[in-house]
Amino acid sequence: MAAVLGISALYHDAAAALIVDGEVVAAIQEERFTRIKHDPSLPVRATRWCLAQAGIGPDDLDHVVFYEKPLRKFERILHHTVAAFPRGIRGFPRTMRVWLGDKLWTRTLLARELRIPADRILFSEHHLSHAASALLCSPHRDAAVLTIDGVGEHATTALWRGSAAAPFIEPVAEIPFPHSLGLFYSAMTAYLGFAVNEGEYKVMGMAAYGQPRYRDRIDRLLRRDGRGGYELDLDYFCFHWHPDRSYTDKLVDLLGPPRFPGTPFVPEGVDPDAPADLVADSQRYADIAASVQAALEDAVVDLARYARQRIDAPALCLAGGVALNSVANHRLAGEGIFDHLWIQPAAGDAGGALGAALWAWHCVLGHDRGPGLVRYDLGRDFDRPGTAELLGDLQLPFEDVLEDASESGLAERVAEDLAEGRVIGWFDGRCEYGPRALGHRSILADPRSAAMKDRVNARIKYRERFRPFAPSILDAQLDEWVELAPAARDPARYMLATPTVRADRRQQAAAVVHVDGSSRVQAVRAEDHPRYHAVISAFAARTGVPMVLNTSFNLKGDPMVSSPAQAVATFLGTDLDALYVDGFRVGRSKR
Amino acid sequence: MGIIRRTWIRLAGAWAWRRPNGPVRLMAAFSQAERGSSYDVIAALERTERRDLRRTYLFHALDESRHARIFRRRVQALGRQDRAEAALVDAGSLRATGIIGEAPLFEQMGELEFLAFVYVVESLALEQFQVYCDHGMPDPDTIAALRAIADDEKFHISYSRRELEKYRAAGRGAEVRAALFRVRARRIWQAWLRLSRRLGDAVSTLWLWALYLVCVAPFRPLARVEGGGWRTRDADPRPIAEFARAQA
Amino acid sequence: MTDPRPGTDTPQTRGPGRVETALLRLGTVGELMALFLRGGRWWMMPLVVVLVLVSAVLLFLQSIHYIAPFVYAVI
Known part of the structure; x- marks a missing residue:
């Protein structure tokens, strides 16, 4: 028997995924045990359950694979801390407490909390884990793989070439932090009065009530470069140096005051009795949401065109948080750039656990590809x-x-x-x-x-x-x-x-x-x-x-x-x- | 004891209600605490050996989650403040404030101590709410909400006291005393942890700021933020096994 | 850091011991140094060294159970 456990943790949605003899036998987010939504802490309980489900102990694991490379991430954070001097002073203490006390020592933490020998711990890369979770779960062999999210180690968007034979996944190109579609959308989520990493769906829902009337202004924030990539105007954003905020006053000057969380949302034509100023405000936010959504969709379509240009394959596999934007996905599918689209259902960081395990199983240990993701109900049941x-x-x-x-x-x-x-x-x-x-x-x-x-x-x-x-x-x-x-x-x-x-x-x-x-x-x-x-x-x-x-x-x-x-x-x-x-x-x- | 405690609640309460945005922050914190309790009581329901207690735990859990919603509505009614609302949905804060531990309380404590915990914590909450209401610290609507919730707390206190009495009657009085002691001691220990953590954070912020100014500043001219757009990336030159082991 | 938390009295098998933990951490420090030396950011080495030293003191104090909450205050 051979067993590999994938872990994602310490950022968002912690999860564990277990592969035994090539089959994904269990995968579950830690939040399902602790009842803390998006719980990022080390998935101790999820791991324990996965092992119990397979009837094995920690000693039976051949490898435990962490879904990213912590030191590379630290390098990026430190570099941006220096680059942001002196503005970065607000975030510095909190970041350093977390990193110097904990995250820098991820290997030790994993060995101690999961009780496994340290020499069996492997480290994938953030976007590589996402890419593996998409490609290796899909039925496709030769494919372009795009991973788009907030940020991993350095990259925020990455393109990979999927092939039928080892090494199965190879890097092609990437877009570096802080230019991030995911963080752009999250910043706008915060501007529109929703919780980051939680309210992105609500922005998508809100967009349907508006028209992209602010498109020219949003295009100033998110500039498509005409070569398939994009760039953020960093004057409008501060997620790369501010501990609590993601957008600057300059963005408020451009778009008007942000929406307070919990304000009723009553756009035109919904409630005839609503006060006129509330309706006008709501409509403005709906229009901004529609503009943000349209800008995101266009950027994603650009990325896919670039992918097709670099990789001649009929299928595109997608993962990363942005791949949960189902409106953008359908738009992309309708563009006819690729014949097939396959998206990892757990496209967010939780899916990184599955991706890390699959990457180790196929790409590191050299096992052949199987049928892909057969089932998505991989979690806990009760008798x-x-x-x-x-x-x-x-x-x-x-x-x-x-x-x-x-x-x-x-x-x-x-x-x-x-x-x-x-x-x-x-x-x-x-x-x-x-x-x-x-x-x-x-x-x-x-x-x-x-x-x-x-x-x-x-x-x-x-x-x-x-x-x-x-x-x-x-x-x-x-x-x-x-x-x-x-x-x-x-x-x-x-x-x-x-x-x-x-x-x-x-x-x-x-x-x-x-x-x-x-x-x-x-x-x-x-x-x-x-x-x-x-x-x-x-x-x-x-x-x-x-x-x-x-x-x-x-x-x-x-x-x-x-x-x-x-x-x-x-x-x-x-x-x-x-x-x-x-x-x-x-x-x-x-x- | 009673008088000292009530005075303390009164003084701390006076500060907590009057500080900037105080009512909203308190309501948000209460909402979180009630939600955390609801999870813990459901966990107790799932794990208990005392099958006769399961239904009681269920109603307790339902009370707690209803209270969480009541407090949440108060947050929304009292002010739409960025931070308070964010605090309600902040994933990490439940654990950071020690409201939710790594394992559900019931697993850490066992049946008897869990009941002792319910008894102690609910009694304190009741007393706290009463002091707030008696001294008119909150607004009238919040007082009405607190009084309604206090009635439920009385049910939680009475069932946990009744169960503890049963243990005493069964000759396990020493265990009950020990459990009550452990619960109270743990609360003091946790208060100490919270206080020292807060103090530690404040102090470390100061010296990390100093470090930032002294050690980070000299490197600023050398660091630059990259532009956007695609960069071609080559495969890592290391053999795959070595790459996989590396943390960098 | 191998001490169980207050309140958890379930017996658990322990992870790596103190010596092994220290060696693992040394290995991590080595990797971190190599990363900065190898990449184009060698000029950040002095800063990395300072931070690693800070971290070492911090971890040492954390390992003493009753000081743990005060760690950041003492150093």
Whole structure:
């Protein structure tokens, strides 16, 4: 037996991923254990669970692979500290405390906390890990690989050549820090009043309400160089030297005052009773968001054209946080630069753990490529007897639908609940690896009426009214409902593309069509998730609409629920009508 | 003890409510604390051997997460302040403030000590809320929220006290005393850690600033920030095994 | 730093011992120096040396359990 463990940690989303004999047997983010969203701390609990899942101990690991090279990163940070003198003085103490006390000694930290011999620890590179997580999970052999995120060691964007034979991945080109598409988008996220690393989706959602009226000004911040690359005007940004802020007063002079977090967002045409100045402000922010999104999309398309120019291959693989921008992804797919697009579902830093492990397995240890990513439900599951005992102890009314009515009966029952307007918590099997709920830790609802969107936003997720919901739709009927670019077929399986819904269909799925007519679909195939596929099929048979509204099973600010007890607590703490946990249907009881 | 403690709460509270942006910061901190407790109580529910306690823990957890939402709404009502809102979603701060430890409290403590912890912490919170309300420190809406929450805290205190009594009645009084002692001692230790950490941060900021001015300044002319755009990159010349072992 | 945290009394197998930890850290320092010497940033070496020394003092004090919280205050 040979086993390799990948680790991402100490920056964002810590995670662990375990490969045993070439198969990815377990991968999970640390936040699913600690309940701290995007928990960056060393994934001790995730690691322990991965090893237990495979039935092995730390001594059985051939290698542990950290997802980046810490000393190279320190070099970059130190260099920019010097370059930013004297402005960098504010951030210097905090940075040095963290690095000199902890991060510089990552090897020691890994050996101590994970209890493995230090000589078995390997170090990938940040963007190499991302690249591996995209290419080596994809079905493609010869491909261009683009990784775009905030920053790794030095690079913020990198291009790689994927090939069928070792070394499988080779570097081609990169764009250096601080010129970063990811940090540009994050800075604008902060400007628009959302939390960085958290609110980027909201900017994407907000953009649909606006027109890119600020495009000429945004183009001053983010300059495309006409050769496939881009550059930031650093006068407008300070993320490279300021500890708390990411944009300067000059940006405020250019675009006007930033949006305060939590301000109601009421753009034109949404609420006739809203005060006029609030509407005007909201519209301005929507227009800025639309301009930022358009600028990002154009830059990503440029990068892809450059990639095609350097690498003659029909497929493009993508990873890095920017690859989670599903609107940009669909735009890219529609440009026809590449015939196929494959995007790592865990495109953010969590995916670096999987990438680091795959890189070591194939590129360092020399094992041949396998079939790619076969499943995305790589996380923790719970046994049914334990769940039954828990539900019994909690004295909640529940029935074992799976036992009483079999798989098809379960699907029928869920479809009935949904068709009758009930919103349900859906907890099924192993949790997803990555940020999206893909039918294992989801809240499901009837997608047909617009009122359902408001209800789920306001009374279940406790989140802003303007935010859209996504549908899970049967893959076979996808084209009848949306205008999907052919290259986006794979990304759509993982909710990574946002096509336009056909105009004549929009009324039939009002809860999951965004204001601009788009929808971030998840195309569900029976082989990807049979039980979920059966549920949607049963719903389609009842209603003629082959999709359900699917949003992650959590409350605002919480990570997704990971255990049955957490599912029960979330269920009872919200306005959900029913909860399904691995085939048990749970109702409410009085206190 | 009671009087000293109440006086202390009163003095500290007077400062905490009146400092700039004080109410928002307090509400944000309370919201985080309640959310952290909710996680811990759910973890207790999952791990407990006392199956008869599971339902009680569930209701406790639901209370805590509702309280977190109430406090969060107060934050939004009291002022839309950058920092307070950011604090609510800041991933690291729960752990940094010691609200959430590396392992759930229940794993660190075990059943008896966890119950002792609930009893001690909820009693203190109740007392704190009462002092705040009695002296009219918060605004009327916040007082109403605190009073509503205080009713739930009474339930948490009563069930944990009842369970501790059961342990005492079963002849485990010494263990209960020891657990209560450990809980109180740990709170003092953690307060000390927080205080010294804060002090240490302040002092180190000063000398790191000095270091910055003395040691970083001379190199400034040599460092320059690169321009953007694509740079061609060659493969690392080292053999792959060596490259993989290197941290640089 | 091999001391368990206060409050965790679960027995755990230990990681590398003090000597091994020290050697690992020396190795890291070596790699760090080599990185700066090899790359185009050799001129930052004096700064790197100072920071490594600061870090060494810091780690030493951290290893003494009861001073740990005060580390930054004492040096």
